[in-house]
Amino acid sequence: MFRTAMFVVAVSIAGVVLAQVPASAAVSGGPCSKLGAKAKSGAAALVCVKSGGRLVWRRANASGAAGKVPSVPSSATWQWDHARSAWTPTGAPPKCTYPIIPAGGLLDFGSAVSILQPGQSRGGSFKPHGGVRWSNYGEYVSGVRITVPFDGVVTKAWHYTTGGTYQFGVDIVNPCGFMVRLGHLRTPSPAFSTILATLGSAAPDDSRETLLNPPVTVKAGAVIATEVGNPDPSNPDFLGSYIDFGLLDLRSPNTPPGASSATNAANEYSLFSVCWYEAEYLAAADRMIAAALPFSGGDPSSAYCRRR
Numbered sequence: 001m002f003r004t005a006m007f008v009v010a011v012s013i014a015g016v017v018l019a020q021v022p023a024s025a026a027v028s029g030g031p032c033s034k035l036g037a038k039a040k041s042g043a044a045a046l047v048c049v050k051s052g053g054r055l056v057w058r059r060a061n062a063s064g065a066a067g068k069v070p071s072v073p074s075s076a077t078w079q080w081d082h083a084r085s086a087w088t089p090t091g092a093p094p095k096c097t098y099p100i101i102p103a104g105g106l107l108d109f110g111s112a113v114s115i116l117q118p119g120q121s122r123g124g125s126f127k128p129h130g131g132v133r134w135s136n137y138g139e140y141v142s143g144v145r146i147t148v149p150f151d152g153v154v155t156k157a158w159h160y161t162t163g164g165t166y167q168f169g170v171d172i173v174n175p176c177g178f179m180v181r182l183g184h185l186r187t188p189s190p191a192f193s194t195i196l197a198t199l200g201s202a203a204p205d206d207s208r209e210t211l212l213n214p215p216v217t218v219k220a221g222a223v224i225a226t227e228v229g230n231p232d233p234s235n236p237d238f239l240g241s242y243i244d245f246g247l248l249d250l251r252s253p254n255t256p257p258g259a260s261s262a263t264n265a266a267n268e269y270s271l272f273s274v275c276w277y278e279a280e281y282l283a284a285a286d287r288m289i290a291a292a293l294p295f296s297g298g299d300p301s302s303a304y305c306r307r308r
Contacts, residue, residue, distance in 0.1 A: 030201055032057050058197065077153050077215050078173055078250050080268045087250035087272065089177070096176035100247070101276075103283035105220065106149040106180065107132060107243070110289055111141075114296040118246060118273055119303035126303075128273035129181055129246030133296050140231040141241040146185060148222040150174045153215035157195055159202040163238065165230050168196055169207070172218060177251040178281075181269070183207075183244030187227035191218075242296075247276040254304060275305035 026032065026039035032048035032055045039046045039057065046057040078087045111134055116122070118130035135141045152174045159168035169183035170192070188196055199210050229241040246269065253271040276282060277290035 026057050030057050031055065077155060077175065078177060078179075085267050085271070086253075087177070087268070089175075093251075094176050096174070096178065098280040099283045099287075100174065100178050100281045101149040101180075101283065101286070102220075103285050105147065105283075106245075107144070107146055109282075109286045109293075111144075112289075112293060115277070115290060115293045116296045117300065117302035117305055118275060119270075119305065120299060120301045122299075126270060128248075128269045129183070129244045130276065130302075131184075131242055131244050131296065132290075134241040135229070138236055138239065139241075140229065140233075140239060142227065142231075144228045144241050144243075145226055146182065146224045146228060146243065148172060148218045148220055148224060149180060150178075150220050151218070153217055154195060154212060155179075155215045156209045156211055157199060158207050158209045159196050159199060160207045161202050161204050162230070163232055163235055165232050165238075166202060167207075167230075168192075168202075168225075169209075169244065170195075170224065171209075173215070173250070177249065179246075179248040179250055179272075181244065181246035181248070182224065184230070184242055185225035185228050186230070188225055189223040191222060192224050245276065247274055247281055248272040249274050273304060275302065278305060 026041050026046050032039070032046075035048055035055060037048040039048075041057070048055055049058045078089050078093075080086075081088050109132070112132050113136060114133045116127075116131035116133070119126075119128055121127070134144050149172070152172050154170050155173050156171040157168065158170075159166065161167065166186060167183070168185050168188060169181070170185075172180045172182070174180075195212070195216055198212070228243045230238045233239055248269065250272055254274060274281065277287055281287075282290060
């Protein structure tokens with residue numbers, strides 16, 4: 001139910017307006033044939049831009065130019081160094097302040113019914129991330145809202161469909177050296193819809209990630225999603241209100257979770273993930289609530305968390 005995505009790379013978008021073309025099958029993120037061409041997709045105005053060496057439709061702003069998302073100076077983000085198997089800042093990172101996620105800054109733990117432990121094997125593979133659930137088995141709870149927990153940048157995004165239900169996820173990095181990974185989000189806010197529109201079309205069960213270059217600046221409190229999980233009752237095993245939630249300390253590796261995890265979870269995630277309801281990552285009130293919640297599926301195992 002909670003899954004780990006694969007990895008691909010995309011680059012930043014730029015373009016100029018040239019000519020109007022028919023809107024045949026024009027959808028944001030879909031292929032187009034003439035740089036600068038314009039089209040309509042319902043009420044949305046689109047413009048053909050170049051992204052990652054190919055031409056794609058992108059939502060236009062009020063002036064008719066390709067809409068841009070705000071970027072952040074390169075000194076405020078972190079990059080994965082494959083050669084060193086380490087995260088490195090592109091500039092001097094600020095000092096971290098605790099808690100990393102303030103009370104209610106990401107989600108409402110008070111209305112959650114259970115959590116998944118980070119750092120455990122699920123579905124035959126190691127999952128560095130954990131999860132939070134707001135519904136019991138066979139139920140769906142509407143109105144679960146997820147917000148940006150700190151000022152930072154969105155470095156990766158992905159989206160796909162499963163059984164016809166739209167799902168998306170994002171990585172958000174605090175410039176001090178922490179990352180939040182979120183998945184199984186369902187209804188994006190307008191700001192995050194703009195980010196997701198720069199990706200290719202959401203394909204069935206294709207949850208590959210796209211690296212955003214440049215990363216996109218976001219502010220604490222901004223709404224990420226207004227619905228989560230999967231409301232489709234046709235598959236009870238996927239029905240529910242839940243998210244994937246991982247927290248990484250990019251500044252130094254965690255205790256390695258073991259050789260078995262290295263074969264099915266990328267080192268950039270598995271070696272830096274932490275137990276987010278321990279230490280001072282969450283505000284004290286949220287930490288107390290999260291630590292007292294039962295485990296979804298009853299599995300207490302974790303490579304990162306102390307047994308309770």
